[in-house]
Amino acid sequence: MTADATPPSADDAPVILGNEPGSFAWGVLAKRHPALVEQVRDAFPYGPAQHAALDALLEETTHGVIEPLAAGAHDRERWAAWGQGHFGRSWFDVPFLWAESYFYRRLLGALGYFEPGPWQGIDPFGPFKAAELRSATVDDELAALDELAGRHADVQGPALLGASLWGNRADLGFRLDSGGAQPSTAARTDSRLVADESAALWSLLPAGGAAASVHVVADNAGRELIPDLVLIDHLLHAGRAVEVVLHVKPYPYYVSDSTMSDVVDSMRRLARAQVQAARYAAEIGRRLWGAMADGRLVVRAHEFFCAPFPYDVMPDGLREEFAGATVTIVKGDLNYRRLVGDRLWEPTTPFGERVAHFPGPVAALRTLKSDVITGLDRDTVAALEASGQAWRTSGTHALIQMGGGP
Numbered sequence: 347m348t349a350d351a352t353p354p355s356a357d358d359a360p361v362i363l364g365n366e367p368g369s370f371a372w373g374v375l376a377k378r379h380p381a382l383v384e385q386v387r388d389a390f391p392y393g394p395a396q397h398a399a400l401d402a403l404l405e406e407t408t409h410g411v412i413e414p415l416a417a418g419a420h421d422r423e424r425w426a427a428w429g430q431g432h433f434g435r436s437w438f439d440v441p442f443l444w445a446e447s448y449f450y451r452r453l454l455g456a457l458g459y460f461e462p463g464p465w466q467g468i469d470p471f472g473p474f475k476a477a478e479l480r481s482a483t484v485d486d487e488l489a490a491l492d493e494l495a496g497r498h499a500d501v502q503g504p505a506l507l508g509a510s511l512w513g514n515r516a517d518l519g520f521r522l523d524s525g526g527a528q529p530s531t532a533a534r535t536d537s538r539l540v541a542d543e544s545a546a547l548w549s550l551l552p553a554g555g556a557a558a559s560v561h562v563v564a565d566n567a568g569r570e571l572i573p574d575l576v577l578i579d580h581l582l583h584a585g586r587a588v589e590v591v592l593h594v595k596p597y598p599y600y601v602s603d604s605t606m607s608d609v610v611d612s613m614r615r616l617a618r619a620q621v622q623a624a625r626y627a628a629e630i631g632r633r634l635w636g637a638m639a640d641g642r643l644v645v646r647a648h649e650f651f652c653a654p655f656p657y658d659v660m661p662d663g664l665r666e667e668f669a670g671a672t673v674t675i676v677k678g679d680l681n682y683r684r685l686v687g688d689r690l691w692e693p694t695t696p697f698g699e700r701v702a703h704f705p706g707p708v709a710a711l712r713t714l715k716s717d718v719i720t721g722l723d724r725d726t727v728a729a730l731e732a733s734g735q736a737w738r739t740s741g742t743h744a745l746i747q748m749g750g751g752p
């Protein structure tokens with residue numbers, strides 16, 4: 347990672363680029379993306395045009411320069427504006443956040459996802475998501491919910507918040523890199539919260555308070571989205587919230603990010619959990635189904651969630667929506683990068699300062715999977731650095747941080 351040549355202001359930390367060999371960002375562009383292209387290629391019986399487009403994308407992203415979208419692409423103008431100054435440059439020399447986002451747009455384009463035809467709307471990551479949803483691990487996690495049935499809201503709330511937080515560890519992109527290994531329970535129990543401001547979150551959502559409007563910006567499908575939905579059910583059922591708005595991606599993104607069709611699959615998985623004798627999960631699934639029907643749970647898929655920018659430049663419509671929320675819960679590593687800015691901040695940079703742009707209270711729930719970090723105290727940073735672990739990027743550590751505007 348190196349500093350962008352023209353940082354917006356002298357006070358800002360360097361924008362993360364991918365041009366330092368051995369850095370995390372470089373590894374994603376040079377190794378993770380090519381591996382992903384091959385995994386997607388093998389997962390479907392694609393035809394010659396798609397294989398050729400994948401070959402070209404692989405060559406361009408690793409050795410070539412950034413090309414604009416093809417003439418006739420429905421969003422060519424939008425990306426032409428979003429990518430000004432980046433086209434014609436190496437993928438490694440532009441902001442990492444931009445390069446990753448455009449890579450997913452281009453990958454889907456190579457496969458015919460956006461064009462009218464037989465492959466339109468086919469999620470290239472669908473087989474990976476489906477396998478995860480079918481897994482025995484999910485059976486076990488759903489069955490374990492029975493232990494929480496009938497417990498007090500003050501017991502259920504923290505347990506379900508923790509499940510939603512650590513669910514972020516189970517992202518498919520992360521697993522592609524770790525040789526397909528599932529994050530183990532042992533790894534989870536060894537893991538540490540580097541910041542925990544959950545008390546401030548709960549103070550906004552008292553059980554029985556029932557006036558709150560909560561927005562949840564989702565991250566991964568499957569083993570993350572299910573605990574997110576269970577947490578949402580808890581907020582509604584315990585009277586902590588009167589309505590919840592769940593924000594998902596408008597198209598498949600970052601391997602396993604949730605789309606509307608993933609929400610449907612996860613809600614079905616919950617509602618049908620009865621067959622695995624997971625009675626409470628099935629009850630939760632039915633309640634969520636009902637909440638969708640009567641409008642207490644609403645799903646939105648704004649195009650900005652697949653835009654290559656931090657949240658401080660979100661469009662006005664979205665800004666107004668978040669301004670009306672009692673609190674917005676923002677899930678995952680990518681959303682954290684977009685929230686605080688994808689820069690090499692000093693880890694002690696106050697989180698509140700970085701998210702002052704957000705139009706209302708915001709809670710970040712994230713396992714650490716990239717270099718960006720803010721809001722840590724000096725002792726915590728010293729201990730983490732002394733540990734010798736890859737604490738910023740390995741997903742073994744997590745945080746709950748609160749901040750936001752008025």
Ligand SMILES: O=P(O)(O)OC[C@H]1O[C@](O)(CO)[C@@H](O)[C@@H]1O
Binds near residue numbers: 519566679
């Ligand atoms: O699913 P999450 O938690 O947003 O994690 C996504 C992270 O994975 C990567 O795409 C690659 O590891 C990171 O660059 C990114 O921040």
